[in-house]
Amino acid sequence: MASTAAPSIETPPSSKVLTIDSINLRIRNVEYAVRGELAIRAEELKARIEKGDKTVKCKNIVNCNIGNPQQLKQQPITFFRQVAALTEYPELLDPKHADKVTPLFPADAVERAREILNSAGGAIGAYSHSQGIRAIRDHVAQFIEARDGFPADPNLLYLTAGASSGVQQILQLLISHPNVGVMIPIPQYPLYTASLALNNCHAVPYYLDEAREWCMDLKELEQSLTEARDRGVEVRALVIINPGNPTGQSLTWNNMAEVVEFCHRHKLVLLADEVYQTNIYLPETRPFHSFKKVLRSAKDPAIRDGLELVSFHSISKGVVGECGRRGGYFECTNLDPLVLEQIYKMASVNLCPNVQGQILVDLMVKPPQPGSASYPLYQSETQGIYESLKRRSVRLHTAFNSMEGFSCNPAEGAMYLFPSITLSPKAIAAAEAAGKNPDDFYCLAMLDATGVCVIPGSGFGQKPGTIHFRFIADLKKFHCEFMDKYRD
Amino acid sequence: MASTAAPSIETPPSSKVLTIDSINLRIRNVEYAVRGELAIRAEELKARIEKGDKTVKCKNIVNCNIGNPQQLKQQPITFFRQVAALTEYPELLDPKHADKVTPLFPADAVERAREILNSAGGAIGAYSHSQGIRAIRDHVAQFIEARDGFPADPNLLYLTAGASSGVQQILQLLISHPNVGVMIPIPQYPLYTASLALNNCHAVPYYLDEAREWCMDLKELEQSLTEARDRGVEVRALVIINPGNPTGQSLTWNNMAEVVEFCHRHKLVLLADEVYQTNIYLPETRPFHSFKKVLRSAKDPAIRDGLELVSFHSISKGVVGECGRRGGYFECTNLDPLVLEQIYKMASVNLCPNVQGQILVDLMVKPPQPGSASYPLYQSETQGIYESLKRRSVRLHTAFNSMEGFSCNPAEGAMYLFPSITLSPKAIAAAEAAGKNPDDFYCLAMLDATGVCVIPGSGFGQKPGTIHFRFIADLKKFHCEFMDKYRD
Numbered sequence: 001m002a003s004t005a006a007p008s009i010e011t012p013p014s015s016k017v018l019t020i021d022s023i024n025l026r027i028r029n030v031e032y033a034v035r036g037e038l039a040i041r042a043e044e045l046k047a048r049i050e051k052g053d054k055t056v057k058c059k060n061i062v063n064c065n066i067g068n069p070q071q072l073k074q075q076p077i078t079f080f081r082q083v084a085a086l087t088e089y090p091e092l093l094d095p096k097h098a099d100k101v102t103p104l105f106p107a108d109a110v111e112r113a114r115e116i117l118n119s120a121g122g123a124i125g126a127y128s129h130s131q132g133i134r135a136i137r138d139h140v141a142q143f144i145e146a147r148d149g150f151p152a153d154p155n156l157l158y159l160t161a162g163a164s165s166g167v168q169q170i171l172q173l174l175i176s177h178p179n180v181g182v183m184i185p186i187p188q189y190p191l192y193t194a195s196l197a198l199n200n201c202h203a204v205p206y207y208l209d210e211a212r213e214w215c216m217d218l219k220e221l222e223q224s225l226t227e228a229r230d231r232g233v234e235v236r237a238l239v240i241i242n243p244g245n246p247t248g249q250s251l252t253w254n255n256m257a258e259v260v261e262f263c264h265r266h267k268l269v270l271l272a273d274e275v276y277q278t279n280i281y282l283p284e285t286r287p288f289h290s291f292k293k294v295l296r297s298a299k300d301p302a303i304r305d306g307l308e309l310v311s312f313h314s315i316s317k318g319v320v321g322e323c324g325r326r327g328g329y330f331e332c333t334n335l336d337p338l339v340l341e342q343i344y345k346m347a348s349v350n351l352c353p354n355v356q357g358q359i360l361v362d363l364m365v366k367p368p369q370p371g372s373a374s375y376p377l378y379q380s381e382t383q384g385i386y387e388s389l390k391r392r393s394v395r396l397h398t399a400f401n402s403m404e405g406f407s408c409n410p411a412e413g414a415m416y417l418f419p420s421i422t423l424s425p426k427a428i429a430a431a432e433a434a435g436k437n438p439d440d441f442y443c444l445a446m447l448d449a450t451g452v453c454v455i456p457g458s459g460f461g462q463k464p465g466t467i468h469f470r471f472i473a474d475l476k477k478f479h480c481e482f483m484d485k486y487r488d
Numbered sequence: 489m490a491s492t493a494a495p496s497i498e499t500p501p502s503s504k505v506l507t508i509d510s511i512n513l514r515i516r517n518v519e520y521a522v523r524g525e526l527a528i529r530a531e532e533l534k535a536r537i538e539k540g541d542k543t544v545k546c547k548n549i550v551n552c553n554i555g556n557p558q559q560l561k562q563q564p565i566t567f568f569r570q571v572a573a574l575t576e577y578p579e580l581l582d583p584k585h586a587d588k589v590t591p592l593f594p595a596d597a598v599e600r601a602r603e604i605l606n607s608a609g610g611a612i613g614a615y616s617h618s619q620g621i622r623a624i625r626d627h628v629a630q631f632i633e634a635r636d637g638f639p640a641d642p643n644l645l646y647l648t649a650g651a652s653s654g655v656q657q658i659l660q661l662l663i664s665h666p667n668v669g670v671m672i673p674i675p676q677y678p679l680y681t682a683s684l685a686l687n688n689c690h691a692v693p694y695y696l697d698e699a700r701e702w703c704m705d706l707k708e709l710e711q712s713l714t715e716a717r718d719r720g721v722e723v724r725a726l727v728i729i730n731p732g733n734p735t736g737q738s739l740t741w742n743n744m745a746e747v748v749e750f751c752h753r754h755k756l757v758l759l760a761d762e763v764y765q766t767n768i769y770l771p772e773t774r775p776f777h778s779f780k781k782v783l784r785s786a787k788d789p790a791i792r793d794g795l796e797l798v799s800f801h802s803i804s805k806g807v808v809g810e811c812g813r814r815g816g817y818f819e820c821t822n823l824d825p826l827v828l829e830q831i832y833k834m835a836s837v838n839l840c841p842n843v844q845g846q847i848l849v850d851l852m853v854k855p856p857q858p859g860s861a862s863y864p865l866y867q868s869e870t871q872g873i874y875e876s877l878k879r880r881s882v883r884l885h886t887a888f889n890s891m892e893g894f895s896c897n898p899a900e901g902a903m904y905l906f907p908s909i910t911l912s913p914k915a916i917a918a919a920e921a922a923g924k925n926p927d928d929f930y931c932l933a934m935l936d937a938t939g940v941c942v943i944p945g946s947g948f949g950q951k952p953g954t955i956h957f958r959f960i961a962d963l964k965k966f967h968c969e970f971m972d973k974y975r976d
Contacts, residue, residue: 014824014826016822016823017724017755017756017757017796018661018724018757018823019826019827020824020826020827020830023661023664023827024660024661024662027660027661027830027833027834030833069613070613071614071615081579085573085580088576089569089570089572089573092573097592101592103588104589121559123558125810125812125813126556126812127556128812161649161814164837165838172512172515174505174506174511176511194837195837198837236506237505267505269505269506308504324608324611324613324616324840324842324843325613325842325843325844326840326842335504335506336502336506336507338502338508339506339507346518352814354649354813354842354844355812355813356842356844
């Protein structure tokens with residue numbers, strides 16, 4: 001499974017129906033750096049370490065190639081898991097077990113499990129409504145209303161198996177022919193390039209402005225759009241990830257309002273990936289605003305009630321970090337009702353999102369409230385995780401800016417930093433000799449030396465001539481040695 | 489959300505980017521009967537009943553439009569849910585709680601939860617390996633080996649979010665251009681026509697032979713393939729659902745061996761949907777055989793080691809019935825290694841199947857064994873469910889064949905019967921006057937009268953001039969009244 005090498009010349013032509021040449025070329029064209037060469041090399045090293053291979057330099061592998069909080073020892077929220085366990089085994093809710101269950105589960109977890117089971121018709125093992133359990137969508141709508149101060153409609157909410165699944169559904173819907181284009185930020189999370197390749201769609205890249213804390217530069221947006229439309233591409237949508245992955249910025253209200261106006265003026269659907277909305281590290285100066293709120297606050301009713309927006313959220317990130325459950329939702333704003341019917345039909349073909357993922361969405365949007373039995377623990381756990389994420393981001397940012405060759409924007413949000421690095425000509429020559437991009441070369445060297453697996457900037461996209469990596473871990477020692485080794 | 493009516497003539501042209509005319513036409517072309525007009529009407533009636541509307545004839549709605557065992561009160565297996573609860577809240581495994589936990593959970597459930605947590609790296613909230621947790625794939629491989637008597641390789645197993653998700657992945661892979669065709673049985677489960685429409689692929693239908701217990705008729709297969717290839721369609725694969733949905737047959741070994749030989753001779757990939765493999769009601773005369781076993785038993789090594797086969801299984805059906813969790817797997821046999829790499833890459837883009845779904849797969853393939861604490865209860869629960877499913881199938885079959893106009897093959901497997909019915913000219917005329925197919929007309933009348941929602945045969949496909957429905961519930965009273973009303 002591991003190697004992606006081309007077949008050796010001795011391999012006879014395959015007699016199979018399905019060969020690398022006969023399968024869907026769009027699948028073959030998908031590039032997916034998050035689990036690319038670095039991840040495969042990391043798996044190999046891990047297997048060798050487990051077999052006791054002493055030639056491996058590092059002692060263990062730390063996977064920082066994918067935002068996977070619980071793999072990096074972030075603990076789940078106790079209340080969430082208590083409710084999940086009770087919904088899995090409702091026998092525990094029988095009063096005859098109260099003497100044993102009461103000391104193990106707080107009363108509000110028991111109460112909440114009952115409510116959820118009730119709203120699922122008593123059977124979390126059954127297919128739910130294809131859009132997700134109605135009561136859970138009601139809670140999501142209340143969460144959005146409280147967050148934004150504008151109404152939200154549970155009929156316009158679709159629970160999904162993680163944000164990725166929602167993004168793929170919406171991209172598939174809006175790409176109707178091979179000449180459709182979708183604007184995506186560079187750098188971007190590679191799900192977008194992968195999904196566009198899969199749907200045979202033009203990726204229309206626009207660069208985030210590294211010199212201004214990775215904000216969206218309107219001149220750049222105009223230019224990128226004009227170039228694409230001049231080439232005859234039918235650009236239909238614009239994707240933004242806010243807070244940014246891999247770039248870690250939290251956009252300002254004014255910048256977002258400009259983007260909303262830009263999308264309206266140019267007839268673009270806005271796709272807002274807001275999965276990191278609670279990963280905000282400078283809440284006073286760089287709070288999170290949803291694009292829904294910015295849109296609904298627009299003075300122009302043509303924007304407010306016209307601009308088509310799909311917003312994505314997830315249980316995988318933030319202080320929740322429940323990636324393995326695959327839960328999330330998207331909200332549709334100002335979409336045509338006939339188009340909404342088509343989204344519902346496709347959700348039906350997929351039957352329903354997994355119910356435990358839906359339950360975690362419910363818990364995320366409606367956590368324990370002050371005064372409830374579980375609130376103090378919930379509060380201390382989420383605060384602890386948040387402070388730890390914030391501390392690490394700030395520490396990393398400081399570390400990068402103190403290291404030779406590095407330059408890094410502040411950690412405003414999300415879980416990542418995307419520092420730029422200047423390597424010596426000698427290092428770049430060594431990379432070339434090894435047939436690698438400089439960023440791949442650096443990351444492979446780091447993996448071998450330290451066991452830390454990060455993703456080279458080329459996997460996310462970067463301006464030509466610049467070199468970046470996405471980081472969520474420390475690497476000072478390795479870096480100093482690498483710089484010394486390749487000093488001219 | 490509900491209506492699928494075309495916009496009324498007064499509707500002004502939409503000013504949206506995404507309109508029913510601008511979206512992906514392949515999505516618009518998808519037809520999905522399982523949640524089509526009948527299901528929408530059932531939801532309307534349900535809402536009206538809940539609001540106290542006395543004009544609705546039936547008292548409650550019974551959804552038999554979708555195989556959803558736990559919605560129809562099939563109980564989950566206790567051991568499975570105990571393990572699931574313990575993995576959700578591992579705090580319960582701490583020895584300090586033993587005095588309370590030991591009376592609530594049997595020792596083997598505790599042990600199993602520890603094993604699963606261990607194989608998930610302690611964190612079921614983390615993304616797993618994209619193919620699924622390795623230890624779980626090992627158990628699936630052991631299950632397949634024990635079932636078939638032939639080796640199975642965990643590297644060739646992909647855990648999925650239900651069988652549907654796996655089917656969609658494989659179809660997407662093999663449909664490389666609009667002229668590809670895939671043979672599908674008629675009647676079929678509408679996932680297949682929906683997925684083929686979505687991938688812009690020719691559905692090449694072949695009729696199952698109703699006169700011979702819905703077996704696969706080789707002459708029919710040859711004819712269908714020849715016709716399609718003569719039209720220039722590049723037919724690449726053949727789908728079979730065994731035990732059959734909606735037809736309920738369990739194919740004989742000889743019939744399967746013929747099909748395997750047919751696929752080999754005509755260079756077709758065989759896609760075997762075997763999600764009902766434990767729903768077998770005539771085990772002596774019509775046992776389940778996997779296509780993997782039939783293939784590996786072939787005398788001709790070109791078939792044995794050459795025919796490309798993908799087999800699908802699920803936790804949603806059988807005595808497990810855990811639809812809401814979305815768990816399943818597929819096994820690849822004789823696929824090209826370079827193609828397998830592409831399947832792995834696409835699994836990576838989707839990150840991983842939800843981990844609780846994976847855990848249920850583990851429990852399904854490795855249930856409590858004789859001698860363990862949980863075995864007696866497991867045995868009595870699964871036996872009870874199995875007997876109940878079998879009893880219902882046999883009773884329904886008897887009922888159908890005693891009702892005017894009905895003719896029905898024996899219940900050999902799966903959860904459905906697909907009786908054919910002869911309606912009076914008067915009933916057919918009434919249907920025509922209402923602008924409906926006769927089968928839609930009958931089913932809508934039944935829904936209104938009884939609250940039972942079934943799917944008309946046209947949703948699955950049927951020979952022209954014949955009328956069927958997929959049934960999993962009793963309807964004698966309604967049927968007699970309907971036949972009397974439309975008697976000539």
